[in-house]
Amino acid sequence: MDGFKMDRFTGSWYAIETTFGYTRCVGYDFYPKEVKCFKPVTNYQYFYGKLEFNKPLLSDMTYLDCNLDYSDPDLNRPSFVVVETDYVSYAIVFMCLKMVTGNFNHYVSILSRTVDLDPELLNYLMKKIWEVSRSLKLKHVNHTDCNYQSLVAESNDENVIDDDINRQPYVTVRWVEQPIPVGGV
Known part of the structure; x- marks a missing residue:
């Protein structure tokens, strides 16, 4: 994405659709340091x-x-790409991880600043992903009864290191693991 501005991208995002292995309360938090x-x-x-x-x-x-x-x-350095964003309502992010087997897993998420995304915009973004790779199977993320308080010990970001050496951005990706129903899936 040309002209990307991380300072406009920081903050909380909610996964609406994802290929990530978990689909419950998935959120991304981008920190400026x-x-x-x-x-x-x-x-x-x-x-x-x-x-x-x-x-x-x-x-x-x-x-x-x-x-x-x-x-x-031998340790792989995974790629993390912001494919597209308008900074205020949506983003598409991509992550590629090399597994211990040598195979690569590709993860794509459609993110929103809120737990809902306009259906027409969501359809447009899903179509864009589908045009690039028809093999990626996006799954809807369930945001019912999720607790989205900050994971940072001080929610007012006093806990963020404030020196010029550590100005690179940081990210947390969080989720709630779904309990496996009795008797299996």
């Missing part, structure tokens, strides 16, 4: 990492999990 401490949250799973910009397109980034040591040359 590193977060020092997260709240202990029992019902949410999440991963947190730094985004490094890849030039010349700033919307093409590399996701670095903060719990991994990337000095190992």
